[in-house]
Amino acid sequence: MSKVVKFGGSSLASAEQFKKVGNIIRADKERKYVVPSAPGKRFSNDTKVTDMLYACYDLADQGKSFKAELDAIKARYQEIIDGLQLDLDLSEEFKIIEKNFKAKSGNNYAASRGEYLNGIIMANYLGYDFIDAATVIFFDENGEFDAAKTNEVLRARLAESKEAVVPGFYGSMPDGTVKTFSRGGSDITGSIVAKAAKADVYENWTDVSGFLIADPRIIDHPEAIETITYRELRELAYMGATVLHEDAIFPVRQEGIPINIRNTNAPEDNGTWIVGSTCQKSKYVITGIAGKKGFCSVNIEKDMMNSEIGFGRKVLQAFEENGISFEHVPSGIDTMTVFVHQDEFMHKEQKVVAGIHRLANPDMIDIESDLALIAVVGRGMKSTRGTAGRIFSALAHKNINVKMIDQGSSELNIIIGVANDDFETAIKAIYDIFVITRL
Numbered sequence: 001m002s003k004v005v006k007f008g009g010s011s012l013a014s015a016e017q018f019k020k021v022g023n024i025i026r027a028d029k030e031r032k033y034v035v036p037s038a039p040g041k042r043f044s045n046d047t048k049v050t051d052m053l054y055a056c057y058d059l060a061d062q063g064k065s066f067k068a069e070l071d072a073i074k075a076r077y078q079e080i081i082d083g084l085q086l087d088l089d090l091s092e093e094f095k096i097i098e099k100n101f102k103a104k105s106g107n108n109y110a111a112s113r114g115e116y117l118n119g120i121i122m123a124n125y126l127g128y129d130f131i132d133a134a135t136v137i138f139f140d141e142n143g144e145f146d147a148a149k150t151n152e153v154l155r156a157r158l159a160e161s162k163e164a165v166v167p168g169f170y171g172s173m174p175d176g177t178v179k180t181f182s183r184g185g186s187d188i189t190g191s192i193v194a195k196a197a198k199a200d201v202y203e204n205w206t207d208v209s210g211f212l213i214a215d216p217r218i219i220d221h222p223e224a225i226e227t228i229t230y231r232e233l234r235e236l237a238y239m240g241a242t243v244l245h246e247d248a249i250f251p252v253r254q255e256g257i258p259i260n261i262r263n264t265n266a267p268e269d270n271g272t273w274i275v276g277s278t279c280q281k282s283k284y285v286i287t288g289i290a291g292k293k294g295f296c297s298v299n300i301e302k303d304m305m306n307s308e309i310g311f312g313r314k315v316l317q318a319f320e321e322n323g324i325s326f327e328h329v330p331s332g333i334d335t336m337t338v339f340v341h342q343d344e345f346m347h348k349e350q351k352v353v354a355g356i357h358r359l360a361n362p363d364m365i366d367i368e369s370d371l372a373l374i375a376v377v378g379r380g381m382k383s384t385r386g387t388a389g390r391i392f393s394a395l396a397h398k399n400i401n402v403k404m405i406d407q408g409s410s411e412l413n414i415i416i417g418v419a420n421d422d423f424e425t426a427i428k429a430i431y432d433i434f435v436i437t438r439l
């Protein structure tokens, strides 16, 4: 029996937090494999070590002095080492880092040092083996994660250690250079390690008591979700519920390993269980709400569009030719709307419009910017009538203009488009109607 435990940056931001983590690990001997992130924020306007490393490397890359910035990073680690009274000296490691920065080793290498150094401290503190992720997590020549090679090498390496620390967030390319996952990627490492270890559970420790029904920065003390399916979670994570990286679901999902989101600051709380399937009904009709700002909608009209074979394909081709992915494509009889990320679309806007004209010859194209998309997700919606209607009336009540509403064919989610400025109010209204008043 083994558990893989990943601790996020907020759980490892200081020596005090490290001590909580140590107690959690020691409380259960099955917690054999530990995946740490880099030290995160100690207080709300603090800087994550990962961001300090990016900024420091930027200076190095421009040939400027980065001494003060590197010293500040050293100080973050020294504070942890001193607070834990460890007999550990990272000065040789920092010499290597400085040398590599001067040799312009790249910002992936730079960012990865946050987890690497924290892993060394964690292994020393716990008395566990240290496994450098660059030796066990692999990317292929295209920079894609190499699941097969990683699983084989990592599984064999874990079998050699009774207990080990594998730093999160990075691995290596075929030429040996370090590559990171995208931001928040230590969650992915945790999932990969859980798969390779054939763990019974992947515990993901953070600073909230589980996956909450809505973002706590928008809703005051939202309730935690007790059980959520991988599919529901994928919808929410994709739409911005950042507690777990969206790609962290795949490795454990293949193996049927449940994820348990837990709170380092309240370890007695059960947290949230993320599972393949469950007979447990969710407490409310909806399981969760998440959303993102910063979308544009491109509205295309053409008479008799519905009878023109291939119209949709031609429109989407114009986006494809410009390397733009689309989020949602709701359509009517003579209209079709394509939702895209504003920052991706902005500087290619006119090229795409010209492309649509050339390929699909529409009657009219209209673009609207500064939109937000909100996903209301829940396995309970399938068996409940009128969910979309309730959302509509809750939003109308708050004078929010609904730009788009789109129910996924799985009936697992409803996507709503509103103006960026209405985003928070809309989430509050939806939370109120389903959770507070339970209508």
Ligand SMILES: Nc1ncnc2c1ncn2[C@@H]1O[C@H](COP(=O)(O)OP(=O)(O)O)[C@@H](O)[C@H]1O
Binding pocket: 007, 008, 009, 010, 011, 037, 040, 184, 205, 206, 207, 208, 210, 211, 212, 213, 214, 215, 216, 217, 240, 241, 242, 243, 244
């Ligand atoms: N639905 C949600 N449930 C829980 N937390 C959420 C949700 N949406 C956004 N968050 C935010 O995600 C944060 C945890 O993720 P993250 O910052 O990556 O933590 P860590 O440093 O532990 O990896 C929470 O502090 C919270 O502000």
Ligand SMILES: N[C@@H](CC(=O)OP(=O)(O)O)C(=O)O
Binding pocket: 007, 008, 009, 010, 037, 038, 040, 048, 050, 051, 114, 168, 169, 182, 183, 184, 185, 186, 187
């Ligand atoms: N430290 C990296 C990777 C990571 O996963 O961090 P956290 O677990 O603190 O989200 C980042 O900031 O992106």
